[in-house]
Amino acid sequence: MIMMLTVVGSANMDMVVNAPRQPKIGESIHGSGFFISPGGKGANQAVACAKMGAETYFMGKVGGDVFGDKLKQNLTDLHVLTEYVRTGGSTGVALITVVDGDNYIVCDAGGNMELTADEILADKNQLLKSDAVLLQFEIPMDVNEKIIDVCRGKTLIFLNPAPAAAINKQMLNGLDFFTPNETEAPYYTGITINNLPDAYKSLDALRSMGVRYPLITLGENGAAYFNGQINTHTEAFKVAAVDTTAAGDTFSGALACMVADGRTMDDAVKFASAAAAISVTRPGAQNAIPTYAEVMDFIKNR
DSSP states (O other): OOOEEEEEOOOEEEEEEEOSSOOOTTOOOOOEEEEEEEEOHHHHHHHHHHHTTOEEEEEEEEOSSHHHHHHHHHHHHTTEEEEEEEEOSOOEEEEEEEETTEEEEEEEOGGGGGOOHHHHHTTHHHHHTSSEEEEESSSOHHHHHHHHHHHTTTSEEEEEOOSOOOOOGGGGTTOSEEOOBTTTHHHHHOOOOSSHHHHHHHHHHHHHTTOSEEEEEOGGGOEEEEOSSSEEEEOOOOOOOSOOTTHHHHHHHHHHHHHHTTOOHHHHHHHHHHHHHHHTTSSSSGGGOOOHHHHHHHHHTO
16 A cells, blocks of 8 residues: 555644543542543544555644654654644643543644644645645644645545534535534534434535535444445444544544545445444554554454
């Protein structure tokens, strides 16, 4: 698998603790299993791409502090190229509470939100020579808008609109892949998703806005997507979830790699679903993301 992908997005240091439940206002409860782990949607997706075998570049901004140094070193150790990572502000952090395998997250974006469009577009040649560019919403919106303007029609663009945010919907016109989850999709379509027909209506709405291949992840109910011919659905692989922190980013990175590698949309979604399923059986973010070989073995043995 030889391809070049560039991810523009966030890098955070995740501080994770398990808890029996979410505390009430003003209440302290006992947790367990605290650990610190590199995260951030952009960095997670970059690691997923690298673990799938892609030559992967990450563009973002971290602080000139211990956390920033650790994040860059961890990316390097995981074979993500960091020559386009800039330094400024403080490193972003995410406070994550895990309850029965589900996560509750509070972020301080730090330097992630100090990234500028001029900084990224100074390296636009890297974007344009990539087989795919991956974006999310943990960096300033104008940075995403400018990247899409530069790359639209020239290289594949994968936009994972998380966390949900107000956008100029014109940015969706001509977008290759738009991949919200079931709670994010209504923010852009106005359609609440209660069942599969609702998801299909949402896909149609996104296509009417100009998205070529909309896809909506549905958690344990799989994913609904347009495969180029019809709206269709894939079931989720059934596993015992330990921590869902990395699921969406693992799915996004794996999907982009498979599409860039020339797989059909149906095969790419199945592969991405398997990768995400493996990730939720492990604690943490980047350390939970499986390799290409692990995903292939998982599919073979199901």
